[in-house]
Amino acid sequence: MDKLRKPRKSLLFYYGIFILILAIFNFMVLPWILERQIIEVDYRTFIKMTEENQIGQVQIQQNRILFTDKENTMVFKTGLMDDPNLVERLYKSDAVFSGQIVEQMSPIMSILLSWVLPMVIIFVVGQYFAKKIMDKTGAGNALTFGKANAKVYVQSEEGIKFSDVAGADEAKENLAEIVDYLHNPQKYREIGASMPKGVLLVGPPGTGKTMLAKAVAGESNVPFFSIAGSEFVEMFVGLGASKVRDLFKQAKEKAPCIVFIDEIDAIGKKRDGSVGGNDEREQTLNQLLTEMDGFEENTGVIILAATNRPEALDPALTRPGRFDRRIPVELPDLKGREAILKVHARKIKLAEGVDFEKVARMASGASGAELANIINEAALRAVRENRMLVTQDDLEASIEVVIAGYEKKNAILSDKEKWAVAYHEIGHALVAAKQTNSPPVQKITIIPRTSGALGYTMQVDEGDKYLMTKEDIESRIATFTGGRAAEEVALGTMTTGASNDIEQATRLARSMITRFGMSEEFGMVAMETVTSQYLGGDTSLVCSAETQAKIDRATADIIRRQYEKAKRILEENKEKLDELAKYLYEKETITGAEFMEILGA
Ligand code: ADP
Numbered sequence: 018m019d020k021l022r023k024p025r026k027s028l029l030f031y032y033g034i035f036i037l038i039l040a041i042f043n044f045m046v047l048p049w050i051l052e053r054q055i056i057e058v059d060y061r062t063f064i065k066m067t068e069e070n071q072i073g074q075v076q077i078q079q080n081r082i083l084f085t086d087k088e089n090t091m092v093f094k095t096g097l098m099d100d101p102n103l104v105e106r107l108y109k110s111d112a113v114f115s116g117q118i119v120e121q122m123s124p125i126m127s128i129l130l131s132w133v134l135p136m137v138i139i140f141v142v143g144q145y146f147a148k149k150i151m152d153k154t155g156a157g158n159a160l161t162f163g164k165a166n167a168k169v170y171v172q173s174e175e176g177i178k179f180s181d182v183a184g185a186d187e188a189k190e191n192l193a194e195i196v197d198y199l200h201n202p203q204k205y206r207e208i209g210a211s212m213p214k215g216v217l218l219v220g221p222p223g224t225g226k227t228m229l230a231k232a233v234a235g236e237s238n239v240p241f242f243s244i245a246g247s248e249f250v251e252m253f254v255g256l257g258a259s260k261v262r263d264l265f266k267q268a269k270e271k272a273p274c275i276v277f278i279d280e281i282d283a284i285g286k287k288r289d290g291s292v293g294g295n296d297e298r299e300q301t302l303n304q305l306l307t308e309m310d311g312f313e314e315n316t317g318v319i320i321l322a323a324t325n326r327p328e329a330l331d332p333a334l335t336r337p338g339r340f341d342r343r344i345p346v347e348l349p350d351l352k353g354r355e356a357i358l359k360v361h362a363r364k365i366k367l368a369e370g371v372d373f374e375k376v377a378r379m380a381s382g383a384s385g386a387e388l389a390n391i392i393n394e395a396a397l398r399a400v401r402e403n404r405m406l407v408t409q410d411d412l413e414a415s416i417e418v419v420i421a422g423y424e425k426k427n428a429i430l431s432d433k434e435k436w437a438v439a440y441h442e443i444g445h446a447l448v449a450a451k452q453t454n455s456p457p458v459q460k461i462t463i464i465p466r467t468s469g470a471l472g473y474t475m476q477v478d479e480g481d482k483y484l485m486t487k488e489d490i491e492s493r494i495a496t497f498t499g500g501r502a503a504e505e506v507a508l509g510t511m512t513t514g515a516s517n518d519i520e521q522a523t524r525l526a527r528s529m530i531t532r533f534g535m536s537e538e539f540g541m542v543a544m545e546t547v548t549s550q551y552l553g554g555d556t557s558l559v560c561s562a563e564t565q566a567k568i569d570r571a572t573a574d575i576i577r578r579q580y581e582k583a584k585r586i587l588e589e590n591k592e593k594l595d596e597l598a599k600y601l602y603e604k605e606t607i608t609g610a611e612f613m614e615i616l617g618a
């Protein structure tokens with residue numbers, strides 16, 4: 018979503034113009050106007066006035082004489098003559114010798130000219146341009162300091178429909194009701210039903226939340242205001258709040274319409290009462306709450322908001338009457354991935370016989386945005402190789418690029434390192450295969466990647482699992498430890514390559530105890546809560562320090578047991594381990610099918 022950054026820039030711009038105009042007035046216009054007020058007289062008149070004592074002040078300049086009348090109401094000038102007795106005569110006439118006649122003249126006038134007039138001009142010109150821009154775009158952008166710079170999508174321009182959003186069927190079903198309401202609010206009003214004012218789209222990044230919101234607008238043919246939560250958070254206290262006010266004012270004028278607030282957690286974070294720093298955000302949030310309470314139900318303004326941190330939202334935001342409906346937008350499953358690939362593949366030229374299901378299966382865990390990226394990378398690869406059509410190969414290669422980064426062409430692993438990586442990766446795969454008797458991997462390569470990974474293992478997508486048994490988890494932990502186990506069994510050493518495995522194994526083992534109630538010692542007690550479900554699943558412990566120490570020990574026990582199991586499996590299959598590692602070392606890539614063939618299973 019591109020954001021309009023304009024107001025900040027235009028503010029600086031206007032300060033610049035303002036100063037420029039001030040300078041022009043003070044150094045050019047003002048002197049000019051003052052000059053015009055001076056009445057030119059001939060020298061004869063000057064002499065006459067001197068003799069008649071009619072001169073108030075006088076100033077002799079380089080090439081002229083300025084003087085005023087006795088009452089100082091008018092300024093005259095005359096040319097400078099070669100007149101030796103001039104000063105003496107002036108002295109006698111009681112004239113006051115003055116330094117600066119012109120500037121003493123009329124302080125009110127000069128303030129008026131040098132300050133007030135420029136401001137008036139700037140204001141008028143600014144209004145004029147603001148109006149012009151507003152007429153053109155339908156939204157004020159020029160002088161909108163402190164105003165909501167929500168972007169309005171006119172439906173015809175974007176035109177995203179539900180059919181463009183693949184998968185996400187539950188979310189679409191949910192949102193279809195809102196579309197129906199926007200089409201026919203009367204139906205709902207008659208029966209006394211009211212639509213929720215706010216709908217929260219919740220899910221990991223890149224799963225199509227923005228797209229869904231746009232699609233709702235596209236389907237219901239109403240204007241779509243879109244703004245990111247972070248845009249409300251301004252440098253100055255109070256501006257965010259005024260932006261919110263303005264946004265809702267605009268929205269009410271354009272109702273029925275949809276307001277989409279992306280990353281609402283930027284303003285909607287829990288108010289924690291800490292002193293200082295958060296004033297601006299809190300004011301903005303309060304204003305948002307007030308606005309949401311302020312408009313009547315059934316006005317036709319529907320607010321959609323997206324976040325990937327629902328747990329961080331202030332409870333006031335999610336209570337009934339505000340964002341009381343929550344629609345989860347999850348990572349796509351196998352079918353969803355296939356559908357998303359197909360939607361994006363409409364834009365590229367495909368060779369015959371591309372198997373999207375296979376690609377979807379390989380790209381397990383990818384988000385919609387990543388899938389879109391995979392299609393694009395595949396097209397780029399085809400162009401690089403001077404082909405007109407995108408092939409299956411392109412697609413498969415770009416999965417690795419998107420998920421693991423580009424191949425690092427010039428990273429050379431030493432011989433020893435290469436053996437270690439080969440054994441490590443085969444170790445994982447072999448332990449997994451022996452436990453489940455099925456191919457554990459699609460493919461393993463030991464070509465270093467730009468992401469820093471030394472090898473890359475593409476796991477087989479096991480389909481969507483909603484439940485895992487204790488045994489499932491244990492065998493996964495064993496598989497995680499399989500890499501390190503192979504290093505020890507085959508090479509009698511340990512490498513740093515296992516750090517990520519260790520982390521994941523630890524997390525799983527810990528969760529068995531603290532979240533899944535799978536340990537005998539602790540039973541069904543929750544000692545951990547997940548704090549960010551959609552962003553890595555961080556957890557926080559809620560138990561005493563003593564218990565923590567016990568948990569740590571029990572975690573280590575679980576992992577040790579699984580590690581022993583992995584080692585046992587590898588020792589029993591030492592020949593296969595050597596054979597597979599040798600194959601991978603030589604070929605640098607092994608597919609799941611080749612793997613199973615060598616294993617003879
Ligand atoms: P979010 O707002 O959830 O972070 P976006 O809606 O911005 O994600 O999606 C980013 C991009 O990913 C979209 O522009 C689109 O190309 C692609 N995408 C994501 N989900 C889908 C989907 N379900 N169907 C088609 N494309 C999708």
Ligand code: ZN
Pocket residue numbers: 441445500501514515518
């Ligand atoms: Zn590993």
